[in-house]
Amino acid sequence: MGELAAVQALVVVDVQRAFFGGEGAVPGAPAVREAVEGMLGRARECGVLVVHLQNDGAAGADDEAGTAGWELALPVVEGDREVVVRKRHDDGFAGTSLGGLLVAAGVKGIALCGVMSEMCVSATARTALARGYRVVLPHDAHSTYGVPAADGISEAIPAATVSRVAEWALGDEAEIVARAVDVRFEAGGR
DSSP: OOOOOOBSEEEEEOOBHHHHSGGGOOTTHHHHHHHHHHHHHHHHHHTOEEEEEEEOBOTTSTTBTTSGGGSBSSOOOOBTTEEEEEESSSSTTTTSSHHHHHHHTTOSEEEEEEEOIIIIIHHHHHHHHHTTOEEEEEGGGEEOOOBOOBTTTBOOBOHHHHHHHHHHHTTTSSEEESOGGGOOBOOOOO
């Protein structure tokens, strides 16, 4: 396989303290964080648009707005090319400025990373694909929790399996790559 074509934006989905620290951390959180940090560094170096999606969880949720768990787990260098977009839905486009930011920056392709694989990452990927964006999803840069056993339905399903099924469910439109280190960035047309 040849070199992966570059993308013009990085969308970091819900990399918040509730999911990346302490007992509530997603499985493999340190490795996922490292993969995301690597992409973030390369995206900044290339001057592409970086959007940090920050979920405003419901009252009492681990990521309830304004709580310690709601805070972003990685530092943000806010400016013209790096922004935080707060959201209230799984889909990062729903009721937010994400779509407008991508259009204004001339983005044709995005790399997605973060949590939860089958929820916010998947929902955002699906809308991006429906809007005609090329979507690259590195396997080592997203995660989720396992699914507990359900009596009479199934045994427990490990988090790694849930993440892989989320990738598979995106179909062949999304580009699933094994390693975040293989994602390349290139500034867009505007």
